[in-house]
Amino acid sequence: MDYLLNEQQIMIRDLARKIAREKIKPIAAKYDETEEFAWEIVKVLSDSDLFGIYIPEAYGGFGGGVMDMCLVAEELSKACGGIALGFAATALGTFPILLYGSEEQKKKYLPDIAKGKKLASFCITEAEAGSDAGSIKTTAKKDGDHYILNGTKQWITNAGEAEIYTVIAMTDKTKGARGASAFIVEKGMKGIDFGKKEKKLGIRASATREVIFTDCRIPKANLISKEGMGFIVAMKTFDNSRPGVAAQALGIAQGAIDHAVEYARKRVQFGQPISSFQAIQHMLADMATQTEAARALVYATARMVDSGAKSVAKESAMAKMFASDVAMKVTVDAIQIFGGYGYMRDYPIEKYMRDAKITQIYEGTNQVQRNVIALNLIKESIKGE
Amino acid sequence: MNIIVCIKQVPNTTDVKIDPVTNTLIRDGVESVINPFDCYAIEEGVRLKERFGGKVTVVTMGPPQAENALKEAVSLGCDEAILVSDRKFAGSDTWATSYTLSSAIKKIGLFDVILCGKQASDGDTAQVGPGISTHLDIPQVTYVKKIEDISGNKAKVERMTEEGYDVVEAPLPCLFTVVKEINTPRIPSLKGMMKAKSAKIVKWTAEDIKAEPKSLGLDGSPTRVVKIFTPTPRKGGEMLKGDTSDVAKELVELLKDIVI
Numbered sequence: 001m002d003y004l005l006n007e008q009q010i011m012i013r014d015l016a017r018k019i020a021r022e023k024i025k026p027i028a029a030k031y032d033e034t035e036e037f038a039w040e041i042v043k044v045l046s047d048s049d050l051f052g053i054y055i056p057e058a059y060g061g062f063g064g065g066v067m068d069m070c071l072v073a074e075e076l077s078k079a080c081g082g083i084a085l086g087f088a089a090t091a092l093g094t095f096p097i098l099l100y101g102s103e104e105q106k107k108k109y110l111p112d113i114a115k116g117k118k119l120a121s122f123c124i125t126e127a128e129a130g131s132d133a134g135s136i137k138t139t140a141k142k143d144g145d146h147y148i149l150n151g152t153k154q155w156i157t158n159a160g161e162a163e164i165y166t167v168i169a170m171t172d173k174t175k176g177a178r179g180a181s182a183f184i185v186e187k188g189m190k191g192i193d194f195g196k197k198e199k200k201l202g203i204r205a206s207a208t209r210e211v212i213f214t215d216c217r218i219p220k221a222n223l224i225s226k227e228g229m230g231f232i233v234a235m236k237t238f239d240n241s242r243p244g245v246a247a248q249a250l251g252i253a254q255g256a257i258d259h260a261v262e263y264a265r266k267r268v269q270f271g272q273p274i275s276s277f278q279a280i281q282h283m284l285a286d287m288a289t290q291t292e293a294a295r296a297l298v299y300a301t302a303r304m305v306d307s308g309a310k311s312v313a314k315e316s317a318m319a320k321m322f323a324s325d326v327a328m329k330v331t332v333d334a335i336q337i338f339g340g341y342g343y344m345r346d347y348p349i350e351k352y353m354r355d356a357k358i359t360q361i362y363e364g365t366n367q368v369q370r371n372v373i374a375l376n377l378i379k380e381s382i383k384g385e
Numbered sequence: 386m387n388i389i390v391c392i393k394q395v396p397n398t399t400d401v402k403i404d405p406v407t408n409t410l411i412r413d414g415v416e417s418v419i420n421p422f423d424c425y426a427i428e429e430g431v432r433l434k435e436r437f438g439g440k441v442t443v444v445t446m447g448p449p450q451a452e453n454a455l456k457e458a459v460s461l462g463c464d465e466a467i468l469v470s471d472r473k474f475a476g477s478d479t480w481a482t483s484y485t486l487s488s489a490i491k492k493i494g495l496f497d498v499i500l501c502g503k504q505a506s507d508g509d510t511a512q513v514g515p516g517i518s519t520h521l522d523i524p525q526v527t528y529v530k531k532i533e534d535i536s537g538n539k540a541k542v543e544r545m546t547e548e549g550y551d552v553v554e555a556p557l558p559c560l561f562t563v564v565k566e567i568n569t570p571r572i573p574s575l576k577g578m579m580k581a582k583s584a585k586i587v588k589w590t591a592e593d594i595k596a597e598p599k600s601l602g603l604d605g606s607p608t609r610v611v612k613i614f615t616p617t618p619r620k621g622g623e624m625l626k627g628d629t630s631d632v633a634k635e636l637v638e639l640l641k642d643i644v645i
Contacts (some may be wrong), residue, residue: 008579015572018572044572048572050575184393
């Protein structure tokens with residue numbers, strides 16, 4: 001399918017594809033096994049300028065948008081959804097600054113992110129605040145020219161590896177969601193620590209840790225937007241980042257299909273390649289069609305976000321939900337095509353299924369996405385749109 | 386330091402097809418890429434520039450579409466690109482090719498180092514690099530796996546051999562052909578790719594490089610391809626089994642039979 005990418009987007013896609021094939025594919029299994037963070041790939045991505053594609057030129061980036069970010073997330077995820085996440089989670093951690101940061105904050109933090117010198121990370125989830133993000137317990141107390149942060153963030157992607165953390169904490173607990181605020185915390189500031197590295201089902205090359213704040217004093221200037229804006233910052237961030245998760249799911253699905261087609265062509269049973277059997281062909285056809293449909297939705301959503309549309313919550317939720325559900329189904333079917341070999345960890349395909357699962361869960365479970373979609377439908381109906 | 390890198394565009398396949406009539410490679414319908422060994426020469430050229438300063442000029446002789454290979458070289462860090470292209474070059478063998486490239490290099494003028502891949506993946510001759518140095522009457526070191534140092538108008542390099550490597554010192558200007566052990570080629574940067582997109586490729590014809598017409602193309606090529614064929618695969622060896630002394634005797638008899 002031709003999505004009429006512009007010249008720069010084609011360049012970005014081809015570059016990311018080359019990196020995925022030549023640099024990530026050969027080492028994906030190793031990092032899945034060791035669960036280490038693939039700094040060697042971060043170096044390649046930063047040398048090739050890809051960290052800067054969605055950051056405005058004024059801050060050292062290439063001035064692209066969510067669409068460009070999605071192209072990279074998709075291509076990298078074809079080779080490894082876990083390694084790709086180092087890139088995508090940096091975008092997630094950067095969006096609060098991009099969307100709501102002051103000029104000073106943008107000037108201070110974006111150029112290093114654009115160059116790939118520093119990774120970013122977004123901290124919202126806590127042990128008792130997952131889908132129910134309103135029950136965040138981490139607090140930020142104003143103390144003169146500073147805020148003092150206390151609390152523990154859980155399952156934070158890029159934790160420990162990133163230098164820049166955008167954190168949602170409560171400045172006024174009595175106000176509920178309206179009492180949340182967003183802050184920038186730098187690694188190395190006194191009072192920020194990291195918990196043990198989590199052991200996960202998939203995306204094992206991605207670092208997932210607790211981020212612990214103990215009387216962490218940060219300058220007042222590190223408040224993003226205003227006190228009380230934290231929840232809005234988080235929601236708008238997700239509106240922008242969910243197409244990225246969708247693109248990651250898309251890449252995982254496509255990577256699994258590519259493996260399945262290749263395997264089906266080579267695997268001989270009953271004297272012929274299994275790709276000649278209609279049972280396999282129909283599975284592949286469904287997998288490819290569903291993935292293409294997901295791609296169309298993800299790209300359309302990303303372009304809508306980039307066009308500056310006022311509300312993209314519904315579309316972002318649709319893209320994330322649909323693409324990740326497709327990725328889950330497609331990767332399960334891909335294993336089925338591999339048969340017994342597919343179940344073996346010596347073969348690359350089972351990893352795709354393990355990696356796909358998280359895309360149905362994080363940045364809002366797909367059940368929460370359905371809530372968002374339905375809520376918007378109802379709102380639109382009330383407004384008579 | 387002025388560095389020149391010579392590259393070739395080759396078909397992107399290991400399954401090269403030969404035209405049965407002309408005995409030359411069929412290039413139609415096959416995607417073209419930079420000869421893989423030349424990628425190491427480009428990378429080494431760019432690394433020399435990063436180490437010692439200067440500029441890298443990349444040169445190729447080929448049809449107009451070889452411009453794509455040069456643009457890719459620019460995206461990887463080469464500063465200037467020259468396409469030596471003329472219908473008169475068609476059918477060049479390694480002698481005519483190295484003559485043509487050396488004529489282009491003479492026109493470039495000032496240079497300290499010339500880098501080439503050890504051989505092309507299509508022809509596999511490994512003759513053009515050494516041919517260029519001969520035409521230019523400068524020293525050459527082939528199969529270089531490391532450029533240790535360049536100072537005082539001398540280069541100290543490691544030349545790969547079957548058993549290990551030689552350390553060779555050579556005066557500049559010098560031509561090196563490089564092996565894949567020398568480096569890991571980088572991935573282009575987005576900035577590099579954008580620069581390449583708008584890069585101006587200098588185009589020179591036979592006239593521009595003041596080449597002798599009789600030394601060019603098919604007429605200038607002493608090589609005649611008489612026949613190209615696939616050698617029949619060798620049969621596997623025969624394993625002798627049993628008691629060592631019996632096997633030794635049997636082996637001696639067998640060797641006598643084939644009259645070593």
